[in-house]
Each structure stands twice: as C-alpha cells, then as structure tokens.
Amino acid sequence: MKESIHPEYTDSVIICSCGERIETRSNKPEIKVEVCSKCHPFYTGKQSKAKAGGRVDRFKQKYGI
16 A cells, blocks of 8 residues: 555444444544444334424325325
C-alpha cells in the first residue's frame, strides 16, 4: 500500500436509535443508524404500530369504511 493516501482505520462505535451500541473498526469514530438487528421487525418478529397496515387499511380507518 502507498503511504499517507489511506484513511486511518481505528476502533469505532455503531449507535442505533434504540440504544444498542456495537463495537467495530472503521475509518469513522462513530456511526449512527436508525435500525439494527435487535430492533428490526424482520429479526424480532414484531412490527411497530407506525408501520403496521397498508394504504388500504389506513384509507378505511380514515373514512370509517
């Protein structure tokens, strides 16, 4: 590798919006993400109320059908 053209590769922390902290290595000291494997619906088997239901369900709910 050529000298002084590569970014510094150091310890890093990935922080999820749910509060989960994952230690890893990267060229950035801190990485913030919205969803991790501990809070993603695919891995947990749960779905948040904000994302539950599709367009048709929301339309029916809105207009009382």
